Amino acid sequence: MAVVVELEGERKRKPNIDGLQALVADDLKAVNEVIVQKMDSPVALIPQLAGHIVASGGKRLRPILTLAAARMCGYAGTRHIGLAACVEFIHTATLLHDDVVDASELRRGAASANALWGNQASVLVGDFLFSRAFQVMVADGSLPVLKILSDASATIAEGEVLQLMTTNDTQTGEGSYLDVIKAKTAELFAAACRIGAVVADRPRAEEDALYTYGLNLGIAFQLIDDVLDYSAEQAALGKTVGDDFKEGKLSLPVILAFHRGNDDERTFWRRTLEDLDQSDGDLDHAIALMQDHRALTDTVDRARHYGAVARDALGIFPSTPQKDALLELVDFCIDRAY
């Protein structure tokens, strides 16, 4: 009986990140202060442009992961603050370079930095933030942390190049797609979490568990992001509807629809995504094909799988408010699809 009531209670309550945000609120405020302080430069354009992208917000998911992981590991110091800022700087640098690569005009609903200041400034300010992240890590002085984040940075760049090579290629399979999102998205989630165990000086098993949690959470997060790019509600999320389609990105929803489609459908995908020959109604037709083949719902199912792995990875940690919040974060990331 109690179980049923609990389940009904659970069902009514949509997973959210309010609890997580409340737990890290003070730390996150300190992170934001470090971010503002460290992105300063006598070259005025740098804080202007960096400030634009940092302020345009996002949920600060990656630094929050570092903060919550460190506290879950019992860390009582302040080193995680600066390192969480490094994680956000690396993320911001990749966003700036991504927007140049994608020629995006919008980022989180606002004009992207490259649209406002040009590609040149976006490339160079990205380089600055990336260097600044390493300066802050060096000041922190932990070679293991430097290793984790330099490894993650190299993997992210590899993933971005791999994505560039698969863009507009309908031959891309689910395996290659997963390689791309692991590298370009999930590795930074994994690194952000793992650092929490490192600053807390926890055993290797906990480091590994947090890495696994972050990696699988990141994969699930990106899968849902790719679903949202084809779902109606996403306009509310401040992204341009159909961005991936317009660019000819081979995300999992497309890959599933392509593999499950007939010859006519594959001709459609090749024309729109390889030749980028698109006209009015093509995006709607693409979404209709995805629905016919359950490509979007099955992508969400794939995300659930990775979410389940992420949840189980935290099994070795004792129950704490941070652990509960990190578990709920998994559900929140997947639930965004609805």
Added chain:
Amino acid sequence: MAVVVELEGERKRKPNIDGLQALVADDLKAVNEVIVQKMDSPVALIPQLAGHIVASGGKRLRPILTLAAARMCGYAGTRHIGLAACVEFIHTATLLHDDVVDASELRRGAASANALWGNQASVLVGDFLFSRAFQVMVADGSLPVLKILSDASATIAEGEVLQLMTTNDTQTGEGSYLDVIKAKTAELFAAACRIGAVVADRPRAEEDALYTYGLNLGIAFQLIDDVLDYSAEQAALGKTVGDDFKEGKLSLPVILAFHRGNDDERTFWRRTLEDLDQSDGDLDHAIALMQDHRALTDTVDRARHYGAVARDALGIFPSTPQKDALLELVDFCIDRAY
């Protein structure tokens, strides 16, 4: 008498870097092997593109500085090999990003990477090389070296942004110009040299001396580079003649000619460099104005000043073949103008 003979012998012999290259030949071979090995990636485009720019050569001046400085400091180990490769990776990453920023079609006389593979790949492979440099430094394990090169990287990015802001602005003065070239060129020369003293575990005074040598050598080098962009022989150096003029870059030869010019001349500079309204004969007219005002020869004189500071900085080191070669390098860099 002996002195006179020596001077005449000196006069006949143009300064060159053959001696320096011979001294570091074995080490440089090892650096090239590390470069090839470390730029590898399962993502095929990365070694392809990185290989193109790394192989298209240049003189490997920056890694050579690390190698020669380390040996001059009596270092007998092998750590300087990997660190010299890091210096070259950081330099290569900035070249890749520079070419995107400048929209250059040529680099050292060959098609630039962005012309062959597109801006997107150049941005991302630059990011990869930059991350890889930090991975190699982390494996080396010296926080002081990591500090030197992360500081230099941040300064380079600042310098590049500053240059972006002064491009097409004829208000740029000699001071701002010097700030730009110190940051974007000379800091990496300085860092490359300084690392030599760090791996050799030499006292701070020697670190500082090598930093001063590198910084002033780098300034002289860039000043001469800017002269070469307006001098006829430079076609032989594999650069596009008049690149800086075409892009509206405010280099010192332009700044001197502008400041020394009359109203008509300033109108010419504003039209060609601010409005980028250029037609046939404008480049020739620009060079003629520079000659009228001795702007090119006086830029070489400025370079001589920095060269002299660089030479004196090495005064605290005992005489060695490496020291002699580093002294001759200063003359070689300046002598390129003739």
